[in-house]
Amino acid sequence: MKIEAAVTLGQGQEFVIKEVDLAEPKANEVRIKIVATGVCHTDAVARDAAIAPLPAVLGHEGAGIVEAVGSSVTHLTKGDHVVLSFAHCGRCENCLTGHPTVCDTFNDLNFGGVHDDYTHRLSLDGQELSTFFGQSSFGTFAIAHERNVVKVDKDVDLALLGPLGCGIQTGAGTVLNKMRPEFGSTIVIYGAGAVGLSAIMAAKIVGCKTIIAVDVHDSRLQLALELGATHIFNGTKVDVVNEIKSLTNGGTKYAVDTTGVPQVVRQSLQALRPLGVAAIVGVTPEMSFDVHNDLMAEGKTMMGVIEGDAVPNVFIPQLVEYYKAGQFPFDKLITFYDFNDINAAFEASKTGEAIKPILRIQS
Incomplete structure:
Protein backbone atom coordinates (compact mmCIF):
# COMPACT_ATOMS: atom_id res chain seq x y z
CA MET A 1 0.00 0.00 0.00
CA CYS A 166 11.19 4.40 24.70
CA GLY A 167 12.21 7.64 26.42
CA ILE A 168 9.68 7.73 29.23
CA GLN A 169 9.96 3.97 29.72
CA THR A 170 13.73 4.38 30.02
CA GLY A 171 13.62 6.97 32.79
CA ALA A 172 10.80 5.47 34.82
CA GLY A 173 11.95 1.89 34.32
CA THR A 174 15.50 2.58 35.45
CA VAL A 175 14.08 3.58 38.82
CA LEU A 176 11.11 1.23 39.13
CA ASN A 177 12.52 -1.92 37.50
CA LYS A 178 16.29 -1.79 37.91
CA MET A 179 17.29 0.35 40.89
CA ARG A 180 14.19 -0.16 43.04
CA PRO A 181 15.20 2.41 45.69
CA GLU A 182 13.98 1.86 49.22
CA PHE A 183 11.22 4.01 50.67
CA GLY A 184 12.80 7.09 52.25
CA SER A 185 16.07 6.83 50.33
CA THR A 186 17.99 9.54 48.48
CA ILE A 187 18.41 9.85 44.70
CA VAL A 188 19.81 12.39 42.26
CA ILE A 189 18.80 12.63 38.60
CA TYR A 190 21.27 14.27 36.24
CA GLY A 191 19.48 15.84 33.27
CA ALA A 192 15.90 17.10 33.43
CA GLY A 193 14.80 16.16 29.95
CA ALA A 194 12.07 13.64 29.21
CA VAL A 195 14.11 10.68 30.50
CA GLY A 196 15.27 12.44 33.65
CA LEU A 197 11.87 13.90 34.51
CA SER A 198 10.32 10.45 34.07
CA ALA A 199 12.86 9.11 36.55
CA ILE A 200 11.92 11.88 38.99
CA MET A 201 8.23 11.00 38.78
CA ALA A 202 9.11 7.33 39.35
CA ALA A 203 11.24 8.20 42.39
CA LYS A 204 8.28 10.05 43.84
CA ILE A 205 6.02 7.04 43.24
CA VAL A 206 8.32 4.73 45.25
CA GLY A 207 8.62 7.22 48.08
CA CYS A 208 12.19 8.51 47.87
CA LYS A 209 12.61 11.12 50.60
CA THR A 210 15.19 13.29 48.84
CA ILE A 211 14.93 13.65 45.07
CA ILE A 212 17.53 15.97 43.56
CA ALA A 213 17.44 17.23 39.97
CA VAL A 214 20.54 18.59 38.25
CA ASP A 215 20.38 20.44 34.94
CA VAL A 216 21.65 23.63 33.27
CA HIS A 217 18.22 25.03 32.35
CA ASP A 218 16.30 26.74 35.17
CA SER A 219 12.96 26.23 33.41
CA ARG A 220 13.44 22.47 33.38
CA LEU A 221 14.52 22.51 37.02
CA GLN A 222 11.31 24.33 37.96
CA LEU A 223 9.30 21.64 36.16
CA ALA A 224 11.31 19.02 38.05
CA LEU A 225 10.10 20.56 41.31
CA GLU A 226 6.53 20.43 40.06
CA LEU A 227 6.90 16.74 39.18
CA GLY A 228 8.42 15.58 42.45
CA ALA A 229 11.98 16.83 42.95
CA THR A 230 12.64 18.08 46.46
CA HIS A 231 15.82 19.99 45.57
CA ILE A 232 17.35 21.37 42.37
CA PHE A 233 20.85 22.44 41.34
CA ASN A 234 21.95 24.27 38.22
CA GLY A 235 25.26 22.70 37.23
CA THR A 236 26.55 25.98 35.76
CA LYS A 237 26.05 27.87 39.02
CA VAL A 238 27.17 25.57 41.84
CA ASP A 239 29.67 22.82 42.64
CA VAL A 240 27.21 19.98 42.24
CA VAL A 241 29.17 17.30 44.12
CA ASN A 242 29.82 19.53 47.15
CA GLU A 243 26.20 20.74 47.26
CA ILE A 244 24.78 17.21 47.09
CA LYS A 245 27.15 15.87 49.74
CA SER A 246 26.32 18.77 52.04
CA LEU A 247 22.59 18.38 51.56
CA THR A 248 22.56 14.60 52.07
CA ASN A 249 25.20 14.32 54.79
CA GLY A 250 27.71 12.49 52.62
CA GLY A 251 26.03 11.72 49.31
CA THR A 252 22.98 10.04 47.82
CA LYS A 253 22.37 6.31 47.76
CA TYR A 254 21.22 6.34 44.13
CA ALA A 255 21.98 8.34 40.99
CA VAL A 256 20.74 8.28 37.41
CA ASP A 257 22.69 9.99 34.64
CA THR A 258 20.66 10.75 31.53
CA THR A 259 23.08 13.23 29.95
CA GLY A 260 25.93 11.08 28.66
CA VAL A 261 28.29 13.99 29.39
CA PRO A 262 31.57 12.58 30.80
CA GLN A 263 31.97 15.33 33.42
CA VAL A 264 28.42 14.72 34.65
CA VAL A 265 28.89 10.94 34.69
CA ARG A 266 31.90 11.45 36.96
CA GLN A 267 29.81 13.71 39.20
CA SER A 268 27.16 11.01 39.46
CA LEU A 269 29.80 8.69 40.97
CA GLN A 270 31.55 11.26 43.13
CA ALA A 271 28.33 12.47 44.77
CA LEU A 272 27.33 8.96 45.90
CA ARG A 273 27.71 7.82 49.47
CA PRO A 274 29.68 4.59 50.12
CA LEU A 275 27.85 1.56 48.62
CA GLY A 276 25.83 3.91 46.40
CA VAL A 277 24.58 2.91 42.96
CA ALA A 278 24.77 4.97 39.75
CA ALA A 279 22.81 4.03 36.63
CA ILE A 280 24.06 5.36 33.30
CA VAL A 281 21.32 5.60 30.67
CA GLY A 282 22.66 8.38 28.43
CA VAL A 283 24.72 7.59 25.32
CA THR A 284 28.20 8.33 26.69
CA PRO A 285 31.43 8.66 24.68
CA GLU A 286 34.77 7.22 25.71
CA MET A 287 35.84 8.77 29.02
CA SER A 288 38.12 8.25 31.99
CA PHE A 289 37.57 8.30 35.73
CA ASP A 290 39.44 7.33 38.89
CA VAL A 291 38.31 3.74 39.42
CA HIS A 292 39.89 3.50 42.88
CA ASN A 293 38.66 6.75 44.42
CA ASP A 294 35.41 7.20 42.50
CA LEU A 295 34.20 3.61 42.58
CA MET A 296 36.07 0.70 44.15
CA ALA A 297 37.39 2.23 47.37
CA GLU A 298 33.87 3.01 48.63
CA GLY A 299 32.15 -0.09 47.28
CA LYS A 300 30.07 1.82 44.76
CA THR A 301 28.27 0.30 41.77
CA MET A 302 28.10 1.76 38.27
CA MET A 303 25.76 0.08 35.81
CA GLY A 304 24.30 0.62 32.37
CA VAL A 305 20.54 0.38 31.86
CA ILE A 306 18.81 0.07 28.49
CA GLU A 307 15.13 0.93 27.99
CA GLY A 308 14.56 0.86 31.75
CA ASP A 309 15.13 -2.93 31.90
CA ALA A 310 11.44 -3.11 30.98
CA VAL A 311 9.20 -5.82 29.60
CA PRO A 312 7.06 -3.40 27.56
CA ASN A 313 3.89 -5.50 27.52
CA VAL A 314 3.94 -5.46 31.33
CA PHE A 315 5.48 -2.07 32.10
CA ILE A 316 3.77 0.27 29.64
CA PRO A 317 0.23 -0.61 30.86
CA GLN A 318 1.50 -0.03 34.42
CA LEU A 319 2.70 3.47 33.47
CA VAL A 320 -0.70 4.17 31.90
CA GLU A 321 -2.37 3.18 35.18
CA TYR A 322 -0.05 5.48 37.14
CA TYR A 323 -0.96 8.28 34.71
CA LYS A 324 -4.70 7.65 35.11
CA ALA A 325 -4.26 7.76 38.90
CA GLY A 326 -2.53 11.16 38.70
CA GLN A 327 0.82 9.77 39.89
CA PHE A 328 2.69 9.99 36.59
Missing part, protein backbone atom coordinates in the same frame (compact mmCIF):
# COMPACT_ATOMS: atom_id res chain seq x y z
CA LYS A 2 1.03 3.63 -0.47
CA ILE A 3 1.75 5.63 2.67
CA GLU A 4 3.30 8.98 3.60
CA ALA A 5 6.58 8.78 5.50
CA ALA A 6 9.40 11.05 6.61
CA VAL A 7 12.41 9.62 4.81
CA THR A 8 16.04 10.09 5.86
CA LEU A 9 17.84 9.93 2.52
CA GLY A 10 21.40 10.44 3.75
CA GLN A 11 23.51 11.13 6.81
CA GLY A 12 22.73 14.49 8.40
CA GLN A 13 20.01 15.36 5.90
CA GLU A 14 16.66 16.83 6.92
CA PHE A 15 13.59 14.61 6.89
CA VAL A 16 11.65 14.66 3.63
CA ILE A 17 8.02 13.53 3.53
CA LYS A 18 7.45 11.26 0.55
CA GLU A 19 4.99 8.68 -0.72
CA VAL A 20 6.49 5.23 -0.11
CA ASP A 21 5.37 1.63 -0.45
CA LEU A 22 4.56 -0.50 2.61
CA ALA A 23 4.33 -4.28 2.24
CA GLU A 24 1.59 -6.41 3.78
CA PRO A 25 2.15 -7.77 7.30
CA LYS A 26 3.55 -11.28 7.54
CA ALA A 27 2.18 -14.03 9.78
CA ASN A 28 3.39 -12.64 13.13
CA GLU A 29 3.10 -8.98 12.21
CA VAL A 30 0.48 -6.25 12.43
CA ARG A 31 -0.16 -3.11 10.44
CA ILE A 32 -0.77 -0.05 12.56
CA LYS A 33 -2.35 3.24 11.60
CA ILE A 34 0.03 5.67 13.31
CA VAL A 35 -1.83 8.37 15.23
CA ALA A 36 1.23 10.05 16.76
CA THR A 37 4.89 9.36 17.44
CA GLY A 38 7.47 10.80 19.79
CA VAL A 39 10.66 12.54 18.72
CA CYS A 40 13.64 11.01 20.50
CA HIS A 41 17.34 11.89 20.63
CA THR A 42 18.09 8.40 19.31
CA ASP A 43 16.32 9.30 16.07
CA ALA A 44 18.59 12.34 15.74
CA VAL A 45 21.66 10.16 16.36
CA ALA A 46 20.48 7.73 13.69
CA ARG A 47 20.04 10.58 11.24
CA ASP A 48 23.30 12.39 11.99
CA ALA A 49 25.64 9.50 12.85
CA ALA A 50 24.09 6.87 10.55
CA ILE A 51 23.90 4.21 13.27
CA ALA A 52 21.36 2.46 11.05
CA PRO A 53 21.62 1.89 7.29
CA LEU A 54 20.35 4.77 5.18
CA PRO A 55 18.07 5.64 3.43
CA ALA A 56 15.57 4.83 6.15
CA VAL A 57 12.27 5.71 7.76
CA LEU A 58 13.14 6.41 11.38
CA GLY A 59 10.82 6.82 14.36
CA HIS A 60 10.50 4.44 17.30
CA GLU A 61 7.92 5.88 19.71
CA GLY A 62 4.79 5.16 17.71
CA ALA A 63 1.21 4.96 18.96
CA GLY A 64 -1.71 3.96 16.80
CA ILE A 65 -4.58 1.65 15.97
CA VAL A 66 -4.24 -1.90 14.69
CA GLU A 67 -5.60 -2.01 11.16
CA ALA A 68 -4.61 -5.54 10.03
CA VAL A 69 -3.14 -8.63 11.70
CA GLY A 70 -1.12 -11.52 10.33
CA SER A 71 -2.47 -15.05 10.33
CA SER A 72 -0.50 -16.14 13.42
CA VAL A 73 -1.09 -13.10 15.64
CA THR A 74 -2.91 -14.12 18.81
CA HIS A 75 -3.11 -11.24 21.29
CA LEU A 76 -4.03 -8.30 19.04
CA THR A 77 -7.13 -7.58 16.96
CA LYS A 78 -8.21 -4.91 14.52
CA GLY A 79 -9.16 -1.71 16.34
CA ASP A 80 -6.85 -2.19 19.34
CA HIS A 81 -5.05 0.90 20.59
CA VAL A 82 -1.33 0.15 20.81
CA VAL A 83 2.08 1.57 21.66
CA LEU A 84 5.12 0.37 19.72
CA SER A 85 8.33 -0.39 21.58
CA PHE A 86 11.74 -1.89 20.81
CA ALA A 87 12.26 -5.12 18.85
CA HIS A 88 13.59 -8.27 20.51
CA CYS A 89 13.83 -11.92 19.53
CA GLY A 90 11.75 -13.46 22.35
CA ARG A 91 13.90 -16.62 22.26
CA CYS A 92 17.33 -15.89 23.77
CA GLU A 93 18.14 -16.41 27.46
CA ASN A 94 17.80 -12.72 28.31
CA CYS A 95 14.41 -12.41 26.62
CA LEU A 96 13.15 -15.58 28.30
CA THR A 97 14.27 -14.42 31.75
CA GLY A 98 12.53 -11.05 31.55
CA HIS A 99 15.32 -8.86 30.17
CA PRO A 100 14.47 -8.24 26.49
CA THR A 101 16.29 -4.89 26.60
CA VAL A 102 19.54 -6.86 26.43
CA CYS A 103 18.31 -9.35 23.84
CA ASP A 104 21.21 -11.17 22.15
CA THR A 105 20.14 -9.66 18.82
CA PHE A 106 18.97 -6.26 20.10
CA ASN A 107 21.33 -4.25 17.90
CA ASP A 108 20.55 -6.26 14.77
CA LEU A 109 16.79 -6.01 15.25
CA ASN A 110 16.68 -2.32 16.17
CA PHE A 111 19.54 -0.80 14.20
CA GLY A 112 20.13 -3.32 11.40
CA GLY A 113 17.52 -1.85 9.07
CA VAL A 114 15.53 -5.06 8.54
CA HIS A 115 12.80 -7.04 10.27
CA ASP A 116 13.57 -10.26 12.12
CA ASP A 117 13.38 -12.31 8.90
CA TYR A 118 16.08 -10.04 7.42
CA THR A 119 13.74 -8.53 4.82
CA HIS A 120 12.33 -5.04 4.30
CA ARG A 121 8.75 -3.74 4.41
CA LEU A 122 9.36 -0.23 3.04
CA SER A 123 10.53 0.98 -0.36
CA LEU A 124 10.75 4.21 -2.35
CA ASP A 125 10.61 4.04 -6.14
CA GLY A 126 11.77 0.43 -5.98
CA GLN A 127 14.65 1.12 -3.55
CA GLU A 128 14.40 -0.62 -0.19
CA LEU A 129 14.25 1.62 2.89
CA SER A 130 15.65 0.58 6.25
CA THR A 131 13.35 -0.04 9.20
CA PHE A 132 14.17 1.44 12.62
CA PHE A 133 13.48 -0.31 15.95
CA GLY A 134 11.31 -2.82 14.11
CA GLN A 135 8.62 -0.18 13.47
CA SER A 136 9.64 3.02 11.56
CA SER A 137 6.87 5.12 13.07
CA PHE A 138 7.62 8.32 11.10
CA GLY A 139 4.88 7.35 8.68
CA THR A 140 1.12 7.16 8.39
CA PHE A 141 1.26 3.36 8.77
CA ALA A 142 3.83 0.91 10.14
CA ILE A 143 4.46 -2.82 10.21
CA ALA A 144 5.72 -4.37 13.47
CA HIS A 145 6.11 -7.83 14.96
CA GLU A 146 3.45 -8.59 17.55
CA ARG A 147 6.19 -8.93 20.21
CA ASN A 148 6.91 -5.21 20.20
CA VAL A 149 3.29 -4.05 20.02
CA VAL A 150 1.65 -3.25 23.37
CA LYS A 151 -2.11 -3.03 23.77
CA VAL A 152 -3.18 -0.02 25.86
CA ASP A 153 -6.32 1.38 27.47
CA LYS A 154 -8.67 3.08 25.00
CA ASP A 155 -9.76 5.53 27.71
CA VAL A 156 -6.46 7.45 27.47
CA ASP A 157 -5.63 9.87 24.65
CA LEU A 158 -3.62 7.69 22.29
CA ALA A 159 -1.68 10.66 20.90
CA LEU A 160 0.09 11.04 24.26
CA LEU A 161 1.31 7.49 24.63
CA GLY A 162 4.04 6.92 22.03
CA PRO A 163 6.98 8.08 24.22
CA LEU A 164 6.09 5.38 26.74
CA GLY A 165 7.69 2.99 24.24
CA PRO A 329 1.72 13.24 34.79
CA PHE A 330 4.05 12.78 31.83
CA ASP A 331 1.70 14.85 29.68
CA LYS A 332 3.35 17.93 31.22
CA LEU A 333 6.51 17.10 29.22
CA ILE A 334 4.81 17.07 25.83
CA THR A 335 4.58 19.58 22.98
CA PHE A 336 2.64 18.57 19.87
CA TYR A 337 3.76 19.27 16.30
CA ASP A 338 2.13 18.53 12.96
CA PHE A 339 3.78 15.75 10.96
CA ASN A 340 4.80 18.24 8.27
CA ASP A 341 6.74 20.18 10.92
CA ILE A 342 9.00 17.25 11.77
CA ASN A 343 12.23 19.18 11.18
CA ALA A 344 11.04 22.02 13.43
CA ALA A 345 10.21 19.46 16.13
CA PHE A 346 13.73 18.06 16.00
CA GLU A 347 15.21 21.55 16.21
CA ALA A 348 13.02 22.33 19.23
CA SER A 349 14.23 19.14 20.89
CA LYS A 350 17.86 20.04 20.18
CA THR A 351 17.60 23.57 21.59
CA GLY A 352 15.58 22.50 24.61
CA GLU A 353 12.54 24.51 23.56
CA ALA A 354 10.49 21.31 23.76
CA ILE A 355 11.14 18.57 26.32
CA LYS A 356 9.28 15.79 24.50
CA PRO A 357 7.96 16.69 21.04
CA ILE A 358 5.23 14.46 19.63
CA LEU A 359 4.27 14.46 15.96
CA ARG A 360 0.55 14.17 15.22
CA ILE A 361 0.38 11.89 12.19
CA GLN A 362 -3.35 11.12 11.76
CA SER A 363 -6.53 11.61 13.75
